[in-house]
Amino acid sequence: xxETKQRHKGFLRSRLKQYGVGYLFILPWAIxxxxxxxxxxxxSFFMSFHKVVATTGGFSYDFVGLQNFKDAxxxxxxxxxxxxxxxxxxxxxxxxxxxxxxxxxxxxxxRFPGRFLFRAVFFLPVIFATGQVLTELFAQNAGEIPFxxxxxxxxxxxxxxxxxxxQPVLSVLGKTVIILWYSGVQILIYIxxxxxxxxxxxxxxxxxxxxxxxxxxxxxxxxxxxxxxLNTLYTIVxxxxxxxxxxxxxxxxxxxxxxxxxxxxxxLAWIYFAFIFVLLAIVLxxxxxxxxxxxxxx
Amino acid sequence: xxxxxxxxxxxxxxxxxxxxSSVQRVKMLALGQQANEGWGARLIIYFLLSIIAYLYLQPLxxxxxxxxKNLNDLLDPTVKWIPRELDFSNLRTAWRGLHYPQAFVHxxxxxxxxxxxxxxxxxxTGYALARLTFPGRGLVTFLVILTxxxxxQITIIPLYVIYxxxxxxxxxxxxxxxxxxxxxxxxxxFIIIxxxxxxxxxxxxxxxxKLDGASAFxxxxxxxxxxxxxxxxxVFLFSFIWxxxxxxxxxxxxxxxxxxxxxxxxxxxxxxxxxxxxxGGEALRKIDPISESPKMAAAFLIIFPPLVLxxxxxxWFVEGIERTGLVE
Numbered sequence: 001x002x003e004t005k006q007r008h009k010g011f012l013r014s015r016l017k018q019y020g021v022g023y024l025f026i027l028p029w030a031i032x033x034x035x036x037x038x039x040x041x042x043x044s045f046f047m048s049f050h051k052v053v054a055t056t057g058g059f060s061y062d063f064v065g066l067q068n069f070k071d072a073x074x075x076x077x078x079x080x081x082x083x084x085x086x087x088x089x090x091x092x093x094x095x096x097x098x099x100x101x102x103x104x105x106x107x108x109x110x111r112f113p114g115r116f117l118f119r120a121v122f123f124l125p126v127i128f129a130t131g132q133v134l135t136e137l138f139a140q141n142a143g144e145i146p147f148x149x150x151x152x153x154x155x156x157x158x159x160x161x162x163x164x165x166x167q168p169v170l171s172v173l174g175k176t177v178i179i180l181w182y183s184g185v186q187i188l189i190y191i192x193x194x195x196x197x198x199x200x201x202x203x204x205x206x207x208x209x210x211x212x213x214x215x216x217x218x219x220x221x222x223x224x225x226x227x228x229x230l231n232t233l234y235t236i237v238x239x240x241x242x243x244x245x246x247x248x249x250x251x252x253x254x255x256x257x258x259x260x261x262x263x264x265x266x267x268l269a270w271i272y273f274a275f276i277f278v279l280l281a282i283v284l285x286x287x288x289x290x291x292x293x294x295x296x297x298x
Numbered sequence: 299x300x301x302x303x304x305x306x307x308x309x310x311x312x313x314x315x316x317x318x319s320s321v322q323r324v325k326m327l328a329l330g331q332q333a334n335e336g337w338g339a340r341l342i343i344y345f346l347l348s349i350i351a352y353l354y355l356q357p358l359x360x361x362x363x364x365x366x367k368n369l370n371d372l373l374d375p376t377v378k379w380i381p382r383e384l385d386f387s388n389l390r391t392a393w394r395g396l397h398y399p400q401a402f403v404h405x406x407x408x409x410x411x412x413x414x415x416x417x418x419x420x421x422x423t424g425y426a427l428a429r430l431t432f433p434g435r436g437l438v439t440f441l442v443i444l445t446x447x448x449x450x451q452i453t454i455i456p457l458y459v460i461y462x463x464x465x466x467x468x469x470x471x472x473x474x475x476x477x478x479x480x481x482x483x484x485x486x487x488f489i490i491i492x493x494x495x496x497x498x499x500x501x502x503x504x505x506x507x508k509l510d511g512a513s514a515f516x517x518x519x520x521x522x523x524x525x526x527x528x529x530x531x532x533v534f535l536f537s538f539i540w541x542x543x544x545x546x547x548x549x550x551x552x553x554x555x556x557x558x559x560x561x562x563x564x565x566x567x568x569x570x571x572x573x574x575x576x577x578g579g580e581a582l583r584k585i586d587p588i589s590e591s592p593k594m595a596a597a598f599l600i601i602f603p604p605l606v607l608x609x610x611x612x613x614w615f616v617e618g619i620e621r622t623g624l625v626e
Contacts, residue, residue, distance in 0.1 A: 021514040022432030029423040029442075029489070032479025037445050040456035047455070104350060107343050114344075120612050121351045124358070127539050127604050133597045135545075136563065137357050180353055241449050251451050262455050269452040276447065 044266040052263040059262070068267035079268060082246045087275060090239050092172045093179060097235050098228060101183035105190035106220075123188065125181035134181075182238060186231045193227035194220070229287035233280060240276050247272055361601075364594040365389065372590060385591070392596035395569040396562040402603070405558040408470050409541035412477040416488060416537045417530050419480045424492025425518055429504065439493070446486035454550055461551060472551045473541070483540045483547075488533045495529040496522065528614070535615055539604050559600045566596050 023030075048068055050061040072079050108119055172179075197219065205215050241248075251272065254265040359379065364372070368385040392398075426432075427439050458467075466472040476482050480489065499522070507517040523530070545560040552558060557565075570589040608615070 018430070019432040022426050022430035022435070025422050025426035025430060025514075025518075026432075026438060028419055028478065029480035030438075032476060032481040033441060033445065035460070036457065036476055036479060036481045037448065037453065040453035040460070041448065043456040044452050104347075107347055110339075110343055112340055112343060116613070118347050118351060121354055123612070123615070124608070125354060126536070127543075127601060127608055133361075133543070133563070133601055136593055136597050137360070177353065177357065180350070237447055248449065248451050255455065266452070266455070269449065273447075273449060273452055276449070280447065 045270065047263050048267040048270050050263045052261050052266075054262070061263075064263070068264050069271065071264065072268055072271055079247070079250055082250055083272065083275065086245065086247050087279075089171055090236070090279075092169065093175070093239060094232060094235050096172070097179055097183050097186065097239075098231050100179060101186035101231065102190060102224070102228065104183065105187045105194070106216075108187065109191055109194050119191075123184055126184040126188075182235070185238070186235060189231055189234070190224065190227055193224055197223045225287070225290070229283070232283050232287070236276065236280055236283065240272075361594045361598050364591055365598050367591050369591075388591040388595040389599070391570070391592040392566070392599055395566045395592065396559060396596050396599060397557070398559075398562075398599060401557055401559045401562045404470070404556055405542060405560075406603075408473050408544075408558060409538050411470070412473050412482055412541050413534050413537040415474065415477040416482045416485060417534050419478065420485055420488040420533060421492050421523060421526060421530065422518070423480050424489045425496050425522055427489065428493045428496035429499075429522075430514070442486050442489050445481070446484070446490075450546055454547075458550060467551055468553065468555045470556060473544075473547070483537065483544060488537065491533060492526065492529055495526055499525060531611070531614055535608070535611055538607070542604050563593075563596050563600060566593060 047059075047061070049063065049065060051064050051068075053060050053062070104122065108115065108122060201219055202215055205219060210218065239245075247268075251265050251268045254268060255262055363379050363381065365388055366384045366386070367381040368383070368387075371381040371383075371385075423442075427435060427442070461467050461472050464475075466475060473482070477485070503521060503525075504517065507521060512520070543560060544558070545564070548558050548561050549564070552561060567589060570592060
């Protein structure tokens with residue numbers, strides 16, 4: 001009796017020690033999360049319900065309830081339009097980026113001489129597709145591919161897509177280079193993903209007489225599904241925190257306007273965040289349900 | 299009647315067979331047994347990749363070509379890619395306008411120190427999430443992913459206040475401190491990369507270490523971290539480049555004394571023309587031909603160091619990414 005108790009105690013102690021080590025490893029992150037994410041998030045949530053005026057001693061808060069959120073849709077004549085336009089554009093760009101990077105990664109995954117050179121080129125945009133250099137390039141129109149003017153695509157698009165959708169479609173076409181450049185990380189993820197498919201599977205189906213076409217649809221694509229979902233999520237996050245994003249620019253402008261201030265801009269940022277969140281939730285649902293249908297893992 | 303029908307069916311069958319076998323033969327020749335063996339498939343792959351590679355490289359060519367153009371070449375529509383004479387004055391202007399040596403040191407300090415810290419801290423956190431058991435691990439993993447989704451604009455004002463209270467503004471510590479606590483640029487992504495990597499290692503490693511009586515920290519620093527070399531390299535490079543190009547946070551936190559290159563580029567317009575850039579770099583600015591070449595020279599000066607770094611590391615980088623198994 002006594003012995004088992006003691007053993008139990010020893011077990012408990014080793015368990016606790018084990019947990020302690022885990023918490024110790026997590027500690028820096030946990031402090032950072034509390035101080036630099038959770039606390040600021042809570043604060044900005046708090047501000048979004050107030051009219052915030054910056055005074056010399058700090059901020060003065062004036063509770064206004066949901067007024068800021070209401071204003072965003074009723075009073076503000078820029079924000080809802082920009083938000084909807086940008087979301088439309090994203091909905092077009094996300095599948096294009098995901099599919100484009102899938103195709104390029106498939107090509108790059110083939111074995112052919114000179115593959116290294118091409119791979120190096122395709123990872124290059126990761127270096128300068130972020131930040132100010134990109135903004136400068138776009139300011140000089142170097143980011144656009146001239147085919148829009150060359151083939152006079154604008155009236156054609158308007159004719160076939162309809163007035164309402166023409167604007168986002170045109171704007172996406174104008175951003176071809178962004179689509180190409182923002183595929184860098186996704187291509188990497190896909191290529192890393194292909195390495196998880198064992199070579200023997202391909203050999204087996206080849207012996208069974210499957211063509212490359214079959215083996216792509218039956219093996220490569222199902223095995224890549226989790227990476228497609230990962231890439232979709234990554235693309236959404238990447239595009240929504242994009243430096244030239246008009247919505248974020250609007251949020252930023254409102255921060256320093258005297259009549260709107262931090263409270264209002266926090267409310268805008270939260271609305272925007274909510275949109276991203278809903279979109280991500282939908283994508284996650286879609287992918288997990290399709291993975292379930294296949295009986296595989298997401 | 300019946301005979302004719304049978305004959306027709308049979309001949310259709312034969313011709314279908316002949317047709318498909320000849321198609322098969324052509325396909326075999328062009329495509330090969332596997333998708334990458336035939337010369338036809340190879341040709342198509344090269345063709346497609348070359349076109350896309352050109353589109354990828356075009357902006358880089360544009361930067362280099364514009365950099366060497368003087369005003370005459372710039373305004374002359376017949377000069378497209380190759381300027382009539384190489385004009386190095388733009389580079390000199392950009393060098394001075396960016397305060398290049400100083401801004402370079404600032405950017406390098408931030409990027410190098412923060413990346414090194416990020417590798418260590420994210421590896422630690424990722425390791426805990428992958429291989430250590432403690433209550434709340436799932437919750438922490440969820441929160442890590444959540445932090446990846448928070449747009450920086452939501453937290454920027456509170457952070458500004460916090461950093462100013464701590465006296466970190468206008469010093470490199472405004473980036474080093476968050477990196478130290480696992481909240482640097484895209485730390486969440488790096489934590490997830492490390493987590494996925496550590497999960498692929500065999501469980502026998504821990505058992506062996508336990509038998510030898512090694513502590514958890516020794517196990518981590520002596521065995522796990524060296525094994526994660528390729529993941530470390532990938533994270534370091536990504537982190538370095540993202541810190542190097544960082545614009546939004548520096549534009550808020552580093553405004554006066556400690557200017558990195560991205561902010562200097564933003565202010566170059568002001569230096570060149572005397573007109574303030576107005577607001578932020580995010581708004582597309584009016585183009586004036588005089589500052590176009592120096593700005594591209596400045597852009598070149600900014601992307602040159604990471605480009606060189608990438609050229610030296612690219613082989614390991616690509617291999618590292620293949621080996622890390624970023625995700626499973």
